Amino acid sequence: MITAERKERDGLGVRVVWLDRPEKRNALTPAMLREIVSEAESAEQDGEALLLAGRGRAFCAGFDLAMCQAARDGSIMRLLLSGLSDACRTLRMLDRPVVVAAHGAAIAGGCALLGGGDFVVADRDAVLGYPVVKLGVSPAVSVPFLRQSVTDGHARARALLPKTFTGEAGHRHGLVHACVDRPDEVFQLALDTAFRLAAVPRHAFSTTKQWLNSIEGVARNRFDKAGLDASLSLTGTPEEAERLAALKLGDQPNGATP
Amino acid sequence: MNELATLRYDGAVAYLTLNRPDQRNALSTDMLAAAHRCMDTLEEESSHPTVVVISGEGTSFCAGMDLKQVIIEDAGGIETPRALLTSLAKLTHRIRLMPAVTVARVNGAAIGGGCGLACVCDLAVAHADCIMGFPEVDLALCPAVVAPWLFRKIGAGRARRILLSGGVMNGSEAHELGMVDVLAGSAEELDSAANAVVRSLSSGGPMALRATKQLVNSLDGSLDLDVLLRGAELSAKVLSSDEAQARLKARRK
Numbered sequence: 001m002i003t004a005e006r007k008e009r010d011g012l013g014v015r016v017v018w019l020d021r022p023e024k025r026n027a028l029t030p031a032m033l034r035e036i037v038s039e040a041e042s043a044e045q046d047g048e049a050l051l052l053a054g055r056g057r058a059f060c061a062g063f064d065l066a067m068c069q070a071a072r073d074g075s076i077m078r079l080l081l082s083g084l085s086d087a088c089r090t091l092r093m094l095d096r097p098v099v100v101a102a103h104g105a106a107i108a109g110g111c112a113l114l115g116g117g118d119f120v121v122a123d124r125d126a127v128l129g130y131p132v133v134k135l136g137v138s139p140a141v142s143v144p145f146l147r148q149s150v151t152d153g154h155a156r157a158r159a160l161l162p163k164t165f166t167g168e169a170g171h172r173h174g175l176v177h178a179c180v181d182r183p184d185e186v187f188q189l190a191l192d193t194a195f196r197l198a199a200v201p202r203h204a205f206s207t208t209k210q211w212l213n214s215i216e217g218v219a220r221n222r223f224d225k226a227g228l229d230a231s232l233s234l235t236g237t238p239e240e241a242e243r244l245a246a247l248k249l250g251d252q253p254n255g256a257t258p
Numbered sequence: 259m260n261e262l263a264t265l266r267y268d269g270a271v272a273y274l275t276l277n278r279p280d281q282r283n284a285l286s287t288d289m290l291a292a293a294h295r296c297m298d299t300l301e302e303e304s305s306h307p308t309v310v311v312i313s314g315e316g317t318s319f320c321a322g323m324d325l326k327q328v329i330i331e332d333a334g335g336i337e338t339p340r341a342l343l344t345s346l347a348k349l350t351h352r353i354r355l356m357p358a359v360t361v362a363r364v365n366g367a368a369i370g371g372g373c374g375l376a377c378v379c380d381l382a383v384a385h386a387d388c389i390m391g392f393p394e395v396d397l398a399l400c401p402a403v404v405a406p407w408l409f410r411k412i413g414a415g416r417a418r419r420i421l422l423s424g425g426v427m428n429g430s431e432a433h434e435l436g437m438v439d440v441l442a443g444s445a446e447e448l449d450s451a452a453n454a455v456v457r458s459l460s461s462g463g464p465m466a467l468r469a470t471k472q473l474v475n476s477l478d479g480s481l482d483l484d485v486l487l488r489g490a491e492l493s494a495k496v497l498s499s500d501e502a503q504a505r506l507k508a509r510r511k
Contacts, residue, residue, distance in 0.1 A: 132466070133461075133462030133463055133466040133467050133470060134461050134462055134463070135463070135466075136463035136465065136466050137463075137466055138466045138469045138470045138473070139470060140469060140470050140473040140474075143470075143473060143474055143477060144477065147477060147478070151410075151411065151412055151413040151436055152410045152411070152413075152474070152477075152478040153377075153410060153411035153412055153413075153436050153437075153439075154436060155474065155478075156380055156381075156471075156474045156478070157380070157381050157439045159470050159474060160359050160380055160381065160459065160462075160467060160470055160471060160474075161381060161439070161455065161458055161459060162458055162459075162461060162462050163458055173436075226473060226476060226477065227473055227477075230469045230470065230472065230473035231469075233469055234463075234465055234466055234469055237465060239463045239464070239465045239466065240463065240465075240466070243463055
């Protein structure tokens, strides 16, 4: 469900890590999140830039909620939340460049992954956002990453108001760094960007990236823990369990997060 | 006596309304005390709204400090402005820390401390033509209490420019800056925009909203009451200066 390929240009390498579950709009499973971490670590070892992209019509529709519904004790939700936090943190802390190609839609956990990128490309009409409080789920896990990209005011509004927003709005607020007209243009610009960043002298890049992380408090041990804990505190509660159980996945395309 | 701030419930939504329309809901010590009493009620255990909408009666949201109360006529008269600013500082902190999600329904002018009230809410809904901003420096005043909230709302760089250059802007400009989260095209469309936000928030799980708000508060420095109280003291000190008093008295004439 995660596949990877190495692309080369002028002796530089980019590891394209694909969310490869198009029939489920790349809905995230715990295994996929673990694989993102291991692919990122391999890219770093091999000196490659990393490009995170999605197969099919959308980048990622969020957690696999069918799996969450099947585990009524909240155990899958806990694995997904922890895995998401690990994946975003790994990407953010990676010494090499991380580019995210968010075409079509990046929702909830899918949108959280954008917070791990150094550079995010989306199309103007891409559907972005964290509309999960409706499900009794807190997007708190995303907030430590989101607020590295947008103002605290926007982070607050986006986390609390269960509404999606467009790629263009994401661009205006700073979550998206480049906006293209059509979804099918996203990948090429993201790949070009990954090669451009891969060409930046390596030591300067990693030192600068880690310095920026440090200024923002990201380098602190487990800076993401408070957000993860807030989201975890709701798993298994009646509110979350009942709202998740009441969700008719038939209403949602391929059982992904609405 | 007419309550200077009123509270009304509609299911899990509470409406706190500043009620001094003849004075454009300017912040007086009495109106702030009434708003604090509303907060007392909202904090009672039996009352646990999911969403609180803050608004102003009449055509203004809140025109800022009641300047009549901050003109010092006799020596040692700084106590009233100091009490007013301290009360405002505490009110903003209470609004930010309340478990319910707060929505500012900016129905008209939101100036100075009034604009600060809009910024402290979790979400601000305004219409394109309402006047917003922080003209404190134009009046030789220092917007020290509201500065931390504006920083958190729109980022330090933009906040610095706005607070140091004074003046006001319209709702559309405030939206572009990030001071307003949801913009209605006109005053007539404000209610439907605000109601849509309330409906959307009300669809959220109350526990999920509360946990999320608490987390955001813990990350962005919102818990810090001390900085607000120091701001109130600084603002009162600047207000009592000859420069400010001369400007205020000239304005009254």
